[in-house]
Amino acid sequence: MQTQLAKGVQLTTVVSHQFKTNQIIVNFRAPLRRDIITKRALLSNLLETSSADYPDQRALANALAKMYGAAYGAGVGRKGPTHNLRLALTVANEQYLATDQPLTREATQFLQNVLFKPLVTNQQFDQPTFDRQVTNLKAAIQSVADDKQYYAAQRLNAALFKDDPAQQVPSYGTVADLETITSKDLFTYYESLLKDDQIDIIVVGDVDEAAVLAQWQAVHFTDRPTSRPKPFYRHRNTQHYVETSETQTLSQAKLNLGYDLPVFYRGEHYYAALVFNELFGGSPLSKLFMNVREKASLAYYASSSLDTFRGVMKVQAGIDGAKHDQVLAIIAEQLTAIQNGDFTDELIEQLKLGLINDFESSLDSQRTFAIQALIDDLTQQNVTDADWLQRIQAVTREQIIEVSKMVTLNDGFFLSGAQACK
Amino acid sequence: MQVKKYEQFNETCYQTKLPNGLTVTMLPKAGFHKTYATFTTNYGSIDNTFVPAGSDELHRFPDGIAHFLEHKMFEKADHDAFQTFGEYGASANAFTSFTKTSYLFSATRNLKENLETLLDFVQDPYFTAQTVDKEKGIIGQEIEMYDDDPSWRLYFGMIGNLYPNHPLQYDIAGTTQSIAKITAEDLYAAYKTFYHPENMTLFVVGKLDPDEVLGWIEANQANKTFASFKPIERKIPATAEDGHDIIPYRVIDMPVNRAKSIVGVKGLTPIESGMPALKYRAAVNVLLEMLFGDTSKNYLRLYDEGVIDDTFGYDFELQNGFNFLTFSGESDDPAKFDAAIIEVIEHWQDAVDDQSELLALVKKEMIGRIVFMANSLEAIANRYDQQLFGSVTLFDEPDVINQLTLADVQAVAGQLLKSQAISEYQIRPQPEELKKSEN
Numbered sequence A: 001m002q003t004q005l006a007k008g009v010q011l012t013t014v015v016s017h018q019f020k021t022n023q024i025i026v027n028f029r030a031p032l033r034r035d036i037i038t039k040r041a042l043l044s045n046l047l048e049t050s051s052a053d054y055p056d057q058r059a060l061a062n063a064l065a066k067m068y069g070a071a072y073g074a075g076v077g078r079k080g081p082t083h084n085l086r087l088a089l090t091v092a093n094e095q096y097l098a099t100d101q102p103l104t105r106e107a108t109q110f111l112q113n114v115l116f117k118p119l120v121t122n123q124q125f126d127q128p129t130f131d132r133q134v135t136n137l138k139a140a141i142q143s144v145a146d147d148k149q150y151y152a153a154q155r156l157n158a159a160l161f162k163d164d165p166a167q168q169v170p171s172y173g174t175v176a177d178l179e180t181i182t183s184k185d186l187f188t189y190y191e192s193l194l195k196d197d198q199i200d201i202i203v204v205g206d207v208d209e210a211a212v213l214a215q216w217q218a219v220h221f222t223d224r225p226t227s228r229p230k231p232f233y234r235h236r237n238t239q240h241y242v243e244t245s246e247t248q249t250l251s252q253a254k255l256n257l258g259y260d261l262p263v264f265y266r267g268e269h270y271y272a273a274l275v276f277n278e279l280f281g282g283s284p285l286s287k288l289f290m291n292v293r294e295k296a297s298l299a300y301y302a303s304s305s306l307d308t309f310r311g312v313m314k315v316q317a318g319i320d321g322a323k324h325d326q327v328l329a330i331i332a333e334q335l336t337a338i339q340n341g342d343f344t345d346e347l348i349e350q351l352k353l354g355l356i357n358d359f360e361s362s363l364d365s366q367r368t369f370a371i372q373a374l375i376d377d378l379t380q381q382n383v384t385d386a387d388w389l390q391r392i393q394a395v396t397r398e399q400i401i402e403v404s405k406m407v408t409l410n411d412g413f414f415l416s417g418a419q420a421c422k
Numbered sequence B: 001m002q003v004k005k006y007e008q009f010n011e012t013c014y015q016t017k018l019p020n021g022l023t024v025t026m027l028p029k030a031g032f033h034k035t036y037a038t039f040t041t042n043y044g045s046i047d048n049t050f051v052p053a054g055s056d057e058l059h060r061f062p063d064g065i066a067h068f069l070e071h072k073m074f075e076k077a078d079h080d081a082f083q084t085f086g087e088y089g090a091s092a093n094a095f096t097s098f099t100k101t102s103y104l105f106s107a108t109r110n111l112k113e114n115l116e117t118l119l120d121f122v123q124d125p126y127f128t129a130q131t132v133d134k135e136k137g138i139i140g141q142e143i144e145m146y147d148d149d150p151s152w153r154l155y156f157g158m159i160g161n162l163y164p165n166h167p168l169q170y171d172i173a174g175t176t177q178s179i180a181k182i183t184a185e186d187l188y189a190a191y192k193t194f195y196h197p198e199n200m201t202l203f204v205v206g207k208l209d210p211d212e213v214l215g216w217i218e219a220n221q222a223n224k225t226f227a228s229f230k231p232i233e234r235k236i237p238a239t240a241e242d243g244h245d246i247i248p249y250r251v252i253d254m255p256v257n258r259a260k261s262i263v264g265v266k267g268l269t270p271i272e273s274g275m276p277a278l279k280y281r282a283a284v285n286v287l288l289e290m291l292f293g294d295t296s297k298n299y300l301r302l303y304d305e306g307v308i309d310d311t312f313g314y315d316f317e318l319q320n321g322f323n324f325l326t327f328s329g330e331s332d333d334p335a336k337f338d339a340a341i342i343e344v345i346e347h348w349q350d351a352v353d354d355q356s357e358l359l360a361l362v363k364k365e366m367i368g369r370i371v372f373m374a375n376s377l378e379a380i381a382n383r384y385d386q387q388l389f390g391s392v393t394l395f396d397e398p399d400v401i402n403q404l405t406l407a408d409v410q411a412v413a414g415q416l417l418k419s420q421a422i423s424e425y426q427i428r429p430q431p432e433e434l435k436k437s438e439n
Helices: A034-049 A057-066 A103-116 A127-144 A148-160 A175-180 A183-196 A209-217 A270-282 A287-295 A321-339 A345-362 A366-379 A385-393 A397-404 B065-073 B081-087 B111-122 B129-147 B150-162 B176-180 B184-194 B210-222 B275-292 B297-304 B334-346 B356-373 B377-382 B394-403 B406-416
Strands: A002-006 A009-015 A021-031 A071-079 A082-092 A198-205 A242-248 A253-260 A299-307 A312-319 A408-417 B002-006 B011-017 B023-028 B035-041 B091-096 B101-107 B200-206 B249-254 B260-266 B313-319 B322-330 B422-429 B436-438
Touching: A002 A209, A009 A209, A009 A366, A021 A103, A021 A183, A021 A366, A034 A071, A034 A082, A034 A127, A034 A175, A034 A183, A057 A071, A057 B297, A057 B356, A082 A103, A082 A366, A082 B356, A103 A209, A127 A148, A127 A175, A127 A183, A127 B297, A148 A242, A148 A253, A148 A312, A148 A408, A198 A366, A253 A321, A270 A287, A270 A299, A270 A312, A270 A321, A270 A345, A270 A385, A270 A397, A287 A299, A287 A312, A287 A321, A299 A321, A299 B129, A312 A321, A321 A397, A321 A408, A345 A385, A345 A397, A345 B081, A345 B091, A345 B101, B011 B210, B023 B210, B035 B111, B035 B377, B065 B091, B065 B101, B065 B129, B065 B184, B081 B091, B081 B111, B101 B111, B111 B210, B129 B150, B129 B176, B129 B184, B150 B249, B150 B260, B150 B322, B150 B422, B200 B377, B260 B334, B275 B297, B275 B313, B275 B322, B275 B334, B275 B356, B275 B394, B275 B406, B334 B422, B356 B394, B356 B406
Parallel strands: A009 A198, A242 A408, B023 B200, B249 B422
Antiparallel strands: A002 A009, A021 A082, A021 A198, A071 A082, A242 B436, A253 A312, A253 A408, A299 A312, B002 B011, B011 B023, B035 B101, B035 B200, B091 B101, B260 B322, B260 B422, B313 B322
16 A cells, blocks of 8 residues: 655555564655765664664663564665665564564654654754764774675776766765764754655555554655656766776685666566576576686686666676686676577576576565565556566567677776785 | 474474484475475584494594585586576575585475475485596685685684684685595595484475475485484594683784674583573573673663774574684774673673563563564574474574573573683784785
8 A cells, every 4th residue: 555645755555464573664765966975874873873762772772672672774775876765673563472562553653753853952963972973884984895895896886987976985975974074964964854855664564554554644744845866877888898906915806897788677678688697697507607607617706786777787706816817708708608699598498487486585575575665666667576477488588689789898896816916 | 293383473383204314394384485495414514523434433534524515415427406406496505514514495486396306416426536626626715715704714713712622613614725635535425424314304494285295205205225324423522621722812914904803702511402402592692682782781881982883793602512602893992892891791790680670671572583583484494403402493482582580591691601711812904014005
């Protein structure tokens, strides 16, 4: 059931008896701009750890524990040209506990308290709390570089979107920005976010829809002044390959490649692109897995993934640094092979079966329903399960070849180990 | 077939032991699309010295052999089991822990074919000198990847401190040197010893009809013959009961941006398997929440003092034959981090004695989390450990938690939190000039 609470504010309830928990998600969506990214990341940390009713983490944790250990978290993410700040709360369904405590009602009240009663004095966030979260976010951003796979992926992203800082910067922000944000600025921004952002509230579980609706209607959201953000960002195809590299002390080198592939979520070529990705590097039956990892033993992992909200494809591989050229060549050969139709119909049927398995499996996760509702709202389209299956099954080998010819290698990032250079 | 109903959860568990010794457990989940199956042997990285089947002498095998065997099981003379699962649309995987090796798949379709594939590939070994050699390159890369992972190094650094004379200290995958020595004969010897149905369990959960599934499994197993089972003799070295062999402190340098620290506490007394083990684990988890959980006084104090941050975490590892606690986090001052953690551990009474209200809150939280796990096929299957806990499942845990008293928690704390069992291990950032050179 879907209800518009105000212009740009929607409540979606998905009733399902499959799960023993109920889940509530509140998503704030804004057009992506370079200057809001770090602010929103910091806001998500503040909203996760404090509010006027629960001024410190222990008070907040106690409130959650009293609801039989409700799980609460806030986070940020980029989707195409939008930035999303998301609060999620999962709570046990009381029918599986020896209690008559109204857990879902309490959980909703908790979320509303956190959102609308932040820990604020004199029009700014409580200073010690703010300072602590700035310090922690700085530390977290700096530590990201210690995860080499993540670091390499981040560097590739920066290369792929070199002419657009808003797409380049990690969705969790930068240390430099944190030096300049004050707690007053941030609260001012938070007030505008509450007024202007598109808001989606999604509730999934065995819930009483009328009761949920009444509880959210009591909030009195105001109409959003701006129009809906666009769902897609178009990556600029540079037509030629540029590789950046860096050497660190590490034993396994990383090679990350970025391709232009102008195919967008549930648009033209979308279903063929899904099968193409499975064939190229998205599954254990893929060309990359079979030939780079298994046959040639050049990599520990080698896989591909699509970003159909920005029109790119990425390859990530962990390799022996001395074999960089060989790996680059063999990855290119796999793409050429697909362009030349060098794959069997039987394999395509298996890949489709794998995609169908993933799709049907995802229906066993409560989170899938919430995320899908958000994407449907962003893209303003809705595809039924049966339709999705039918469209995957209808993909032909010619369509896969056509997609493979739309792929252009643009950027690469090579993180090599010092040992390999000795 | 034994049938156990869990009224509170509206779930039913079915279990039986086949004539060949294999224990089969099934748990149907209404409304689910997927079925998840794990086929597990009680054989892990610490089992490197044992009497091979057909022999009567202890033999020392190269470290990492259980994990190597796991990798090689997938490859057959004319096909790869991954491929077969792929053909049926399933996704398959395997993992090796200290005491277990598990093979698993999940699938929404072709359950019979996928189950038969799982049973058949694990029960049909095929190793040659050539395929064994090729695998050494792939596993060598895996080992290198873990060597670069600071969290992994931190964890194994601590295990090395707590168990310096025990095979636990070796990386589950072994080292490039140890795996170089593995031969096809070694793999067959390990296979014949540990992959007997009597030493294995099969757990199937999700979309399934228990009678139908059991029928398929019985028919598949009836077609195979196995040697008669003899109890496996493994040699696991004893560790000092007073903890005198523990290395109290070590530090290494790595190219990290922030220091990382871990404090470990070794369980010096063995824990009886079955219900006592389940109760012990629950009591320790309650104790940890009372000492360091986000509802504890200590957590807020240490967080506000900047000693710990969101990277702080703790874990209790309880396996057949050993148990230990770890507390880890990133810190700009690891010595201060360690000192603060150890102080809380050594004065645990301050956070536990007379705290019946906190105990009630923590128990409530833990019971709620069991309901969360009931949504996950993987959690239900992976939490099952017949060797350690007997035939209990996730759904038996709320009763165990409900019955815990403050006296139980105090008893466990007194038994586990001993000063002589504590150790520290740190990773410091390398000096800047060695760290990176950009080009």
